[in-house]
Amino acid sequence: MESFIPSNKTSKDRISVMMDTLVLLFFPLMIVAISGVILFSLFPNSETLNLLIIAISMGLGFCILPYLYLKRQYNVEFTSFGIKSLSKLDCLLLLLVFGGVSSYLLWTGETYSFVFLNSVQMLIVASTEEFWARGAICYILSKINNNPWFIIIVSSICFAFLTHINEPFIDNLIYRLPGALIMGFIFVKTKNLVYTILFHFSYNMLTL
Amino acid sequence: MKSKLILLISVLIQILFSILFFFFKEMDVIRLLILVLSPMLLSAGLVLLIKPNKQQFYLKLLIFSLPNLVFNIVMTFFVHSRLDEILRASLKYETTNLQISQSNSPIASLMLILAVSVGMHYLAGQVKLSLSRS
Numbered sequence: 001m002e003s004f005i006p007s008n009k010t011s012k013d014r015i016s017v018m019m020d021t022l023v024l025l026f027f028p029l030m031i032v033a034i035s036g037v038i039l040f041s042l043f044p045n046s047e048t049l050n051l052l053i054i055a056i057s058m059g060l061g062f063c064i065l066p067y068l069y070l071k072r073q074y075n076v077e078f079t080s081f082g083i084k085s086l087s088k089l090d091c092l093l094l095l096l097v098f099g100g101v102s103s104y105l106l107w108t109g110e111t112y113s114f115v116f117l118n119s120v121q122m123l124i125v126a127s128t129e130e131f132w133a134r135g136a137i138c139y140i141l142s143k144i145n146n147n148p149w150f151i152i153i154v155s156s157i158c159f160a161f162l163t164h165i166n167e168p169f170i171d172n173l174i175y176r177l178p179g180a181l182i183m184g185f186i187f188v189k190t191k192n193l194v195y196t197i198l199f200h201f202s203y204n205m206l207t208l
Numbered sequence: 209m210k211s212k213l214i215l216l217i218s219v220l221i222q223i224l225f226s227i228l229f230f231f232f233k234e235m236d237v238i239r240l241l242i243l244v245l246s247p248m249l250l251s252a253g254l255v256l257l258i259k260p261n262k263q264q265f266y267l268k269l270l271i272f273s274l275p276n277l278v279f280n281i282v283m284t285f286f287v288h289s290r291l292d293e294i295l296r297a298s299l300k301y302e303t304t305n306l307q308i309s310q311s312n313s314p315i316a317s318l319m320l321i322l323a324v325s326v327g328m329h330y331l332a333g334q335v336k337l338s339l340s341r342s
Contacts, residue, residue, distance in 0.1 A: 015266055019330045026323040034241070037306065041238070044303035053305070165320065166312050 017143045020073055024066055024140050025158055028132055029165070032061030051117070055124045062132035070136060074143075081135030082193035090194055097198045101205045118208060119201075126200035133159040133180070134187040134196050148188045156180035179203050211258055215272060218251045222279035229286055236297040237308065244283060248325050251276040255332035260340045265333060273329035277322055284318050 035057040043049045070076045086094075098119070105115045137155045145151070160177040161169075167176075183196045225247040232239055255272050287294065295310055302308045 019266075019327070022323055023327040023331060026320060026327055029320065030324050037237075037241075037301075040303055040306040041301050044301075044306070047304075050305055162320075165316050166309075169313075 021140045024136055028061040028065055029162060031065055032057050035060055051121055054121060058128040062128040066132055066136035080139050081131060082187060082191050084192055097202055101202055122201050122204045126197045130193055130197045130200055134183060135193055138187060152184035152188055156184045214254050214257050218254050219275045221250050222247050222275045226279060226282060234297050235290060235294050247279055248276050248328055252328040252332040255329055256336050260336050269329050269333045273326055276325050280321050280325060284314060
């Protein structure tokens with residue numbers, strides 16, 4: 001496998017990079033948890049605001065904070081996170097995945113509103129988590145060691161066990177870690193976040 | 209001398225917040241969050257007062273974060289002793305979207321808090337370094 005080479009290079013010392021990794025691993029989780037607790041306490045049992053609260057807390061912690069931090073410390077561009085313009089093939093793949101997953105859920109007896117609301121929620125969850133776990137974490141890990149397997153394994157372990165810190169260890173080991181390893185592999189191979197978001201979205205939707 | 213004084217203030221802040229924990233008759237998750245995060249923020253804020261020295265700067269940051277790290281470890285034991293009471297008081301916040309439970313691993317939670325504390329002191333150190341450069 002070819003090495004994972006980020007677009008920008010900096011001359012930061014190793015300890016600084018390690019500390020930046022620590023900040024990027026733990027601060028987003030803390031921000032998501034705290035903002036979620038505050039917003040859900042302020043607007044309890046509000047089904048209409050549910051999606052907005054999830055989008056705000058996860059967007060703030062998993063996207064805005066890591067982006068601003070890496071922008072300031074490493075002067076990164078969006079392409080470093082794997083964000084690229086969609087090709088015709090990507091659009092076709094998007095339609096196929098959304099169509100396929102929705103059709104399957106409707107076929108199993110789920111209602112239209114259930115499929116629609118969960119699709120929106122899972123799209124928010126998949127996009128924000130992928131931006132952080134694959135985009136930001138893989139970028140910073142590549143500054144420590146450019147070996148693709150190191151990046152895949154460490155980012156997957158962090159995703160499976162840190163993001164889902166409140167879930168049982170065994171669940172994370174047998175249910176989330178394999179999926180995370182596949183997503184890590186897809187990202188390192190393609191350097192495109194769309195494919196990992198689609199995989200994450202399908203994985204979550206099909207295991208609802 | 210100034211560094212030692214700041215370190216002493218940091219230690220005193222941690223002791224003060226440890227005592228405060230027992231002053232609250234009803235402790236819930238929001239109060240606990242404030243009680244844990246406030247000394248962390250204050251301790252990191254004190255880093256802004258130290259003299260930035262490029263040599264052994266990380267070691268200095270680690271020393272300054274030590275009182276808060278010890279505070280968090282001690283608080284874990286304190287919290288554990290009042291866990292049922294905290295859970296009962298926190299249930300008022302439970303909604304459809306917000307679940308209050310004891311299912312989190314205490315060791316994993318402690319590790320998360322310790323990492324955030326070290327990270328917070330590092331960030332404060334970075335801010336101090338960039339301020340001293342400009």
